[in-house]
Amino acid sequence: HVQLVESGGGSVQTGGSLRLSCAASGYTYSSTCMGWFRQAPGAEREGVAAASFRLPTTNYAASVKGRFTLSTDYTKTTMYLQMNNLKPEDTASYYCAAGGSGFNCLTSARQYNYWGQGTQVTVS
Numbered sequence: 001h002v003q004l005v006e007s008g009g010g011s012v013q014t015g016g017s018l019r020l021s022c023a024a025s026g027y028t029y030s031s032t033c034m035g036w037f038r039q040a041p042g043a044e045r046e047g048v049a050a051a052s053f054r055l056p057t058t059n060y061a062a063s064v065k066g067r068f069t070l071s072t073d074y075t076k077t078t079m080y081l082q083m084n085n086l087k088p089e090d091t092a093s094y095y096c097a098a099g100g101s102g103f104n105c106l107t108s109a110r111q112y113n114y115w116g117q118g119t120q121v122t123v124s
Contacts, residue, residue: 002026002114004096009119012086016123020081022096022116029076029098033105033112036070036081038092038121048094049081050105059106063089086123093118 008020035050049070051058058070069082079096099113
């Protein structure tokens with residue numbers, strides 16, 4: 001049974017930083033897609049950062065490039081999203097996800113098999 005458990009959300013002032021964690025049980029972040037998505041009230045879910053074992057690069061949404069960094073620990077069972085220089089427009093519920101085909105990881109949320117419960121990030 002695969003479970004993704006998120007932590008690290010909270011409230012922060014503009015320009016501040018947060019690090020989200022996503023601990024996986026029954027799963028290793030070394031195959032298929034792994035990514036972070038967010039959804040603000042009244043908005044569609046959007047890809048923030050995603051990577052695939054098929055490609056050597058991590059893809060980021062244009063709005064967060066240079067500010068957010070996706071990484072994993074050496075055991076590849078915990079995924080992180082380091083968020084720096086946060087802006088009010090980053091306010092949303094953030095979700096980690098894993099699975100899928102390994103292609104179009106940032107843009108194709110529907111392919112993911114497993115999702116975290118979500119954690120709220122509020123920037124004021």
